[in-house]
Amino acid sequence: MTIGIMGTPYTKAIIESCKYVDVFIDKDDFLKQQVSLAGEPPQCLLHVLPRPEIAKRAKELQIPWRIGTTNRWYHWPTCNKLVKLSRNRSPLHEAQLNLKLLKPFGINHDFSLPEIAELTDMSRLPVLPPHFAALLQADKFKIILHPKSRGNAREWDLDHYVTLVKLLDTNKFQIIISGTSGEKADLQPLLDQVGERVTDISGLMGLPEFISLIAECDGLVACSTGPLHIAAALQKHALGIYPPMRPIHPGRWQPIGKHAKVFVLDKNCSDCRKNKTFCPCTQAIRPEDIKNYVESLGIFPK
Incomplete structure (x- = not known):
C-alpha cells in the first residue's frame, strides 16, 4: 500500500x-x-x-x-x-x-x-544546518516560546511571555523566541524587554529548519497553533495555552503527544466568541503556573 x-x-x-x-x-x-x-x-x-x-x-x-x-x-x-x-x-x-x-x-x-x-512518528527529518545548531546550548533545557498564531488562536499577552522569561532561570534554561518574518515586528516589544535573556530566531528559518530545531529542543510554549502540534508530535514538552470555549477548547484541539500539557481555566465560557483579539480566560493563565510546571519536570542536562 x-x-x-x-x-x-x-x-x-x-x-x-x-x-x-x-x-x-x-x-x-x-x-x-x-x-x-x-x-x-x-x-x-x-x-x-x-x-x-x-x-x-x-x-x-x-x-x-x-x-x-x-x-x-x-x-x-x-x-x-x-x-x-x-x-x-x-x-x-x-x-x-x-x-x-x-x-x-x-x-x-x-x-x-x-x-x-x-501512532505518530515525525522521525524523517533533515539535519539542522550547522549555523542554526550552533545557537543551541547543550547544557540547558531548551524551551521555545512561540507567542503568535497568525491570528488563528486566542493568544496569550506578550506581557505574560515577558514575565515567564524573567521567571525562568537562565542558568538552567535556554529560552528561544520563534515566529515568522511577518510576526517579527509584533514580537519586538517582547524582545525589547528580555532581549538579553533569550535567543531570537524569529524570521530566520523556513519550516523544514524550524521543525528540525524543535526536534533538537526540549519544550515549546504556545497557544493553539502549528508549532505546538509539531512539538507534541515530536514527543517534546508541548505546553499549550487554551481558552475554555467550544469548539476551540483543548478537548477539540489539544496537542497530542506523550509529553503534551494544556493550561486552561476549568470552566465553560463563550464571552469572547465575537472578540478574537482579547480572551480574559486565556489571559487569566499565570506565567507562574507554566514556570512551576516546567521546573517540576526536573529534566535538565547535566
Whole structure:
C-alpha cells in the first residue's frame, strides 16, 4: 500500500517528515493534472479536510473509493462512501474525528489520544544546518516560546511571555523566541524587554529548519497553533495555552503527544466568541503556573 497526503507547499515539510507517508501530493497539481502513487492512479481519497473542488475533482478522476461525511452537501453527489459525522457537536478531538473516516475499511476502533500519540512518528527529518545548531546550548533545557498564531488562536499577552522569561532561570534554561518574518515586528516589544535573556530566531528559518530545531529542543510554549502540534508530535514538552470555549477548547484541539500539557481555566465560557483579539480566560493563565510546571519536570542536562 502506498499512502499519500495532499497539502500545500507550506505544509510539505510536515508531511514529508512523517515516517508513514510515502508521497506528498500538491493540491494544485491534483486539481490541474493527473497524479499517481507509486506509478499508479489513486485508488482511494479520504476527505480529512473537506473542500468542494477536491471532491469534484476526485469524482472526475473516477477514484474508486471516495470517502466523505454526510454533513457536507457536496459529498453526496461526489463521494461513494459516506460516514455519518458531525464535528460541531462532537466531544471528540479533531484527530479522533478524522480517524472515523476509516469506517469504510472496517476500522471501527475508537482511538484514544494516547493511542494516537503512539501512532505518530515525525522521525524523517533533515539535519539542522550547522549555523542554526550552533545557537543551541547543550547544557540547558531548551524551551521555545512561540507567542503568535497568525491570528488563528486566542493568544496569550506578550506581557505574560515577558514575565515567564524573567521567571525562568537562565542558568538552567535556554529560552528561544520563534515566529515568522511577518510576526517579527509584533514580537519586538517582547524582545525589547528580555532581549538579553533569550535567543531570537524569529524570521530566520523556513519550516523544514524550524521543525528540525524543535526536534533538537526540549519544550515549546504556545497557544493553539502549528508549532505546538509539531512539538507534541515530536514527543517534546508541548505546553499549550487554551481558552475554555467550544469548539476551540483543548478537548477539540489539544496537542497530542506523550509529553503534551494544556493550561486552561476549568470552566465553560463563550464571552469572547465575537472578540478574537482579547480572551480574559486565556489571559487569566499565570506565567507562574507554566514556570512551576516546567521546573517540576526536573529534566535538565547535566
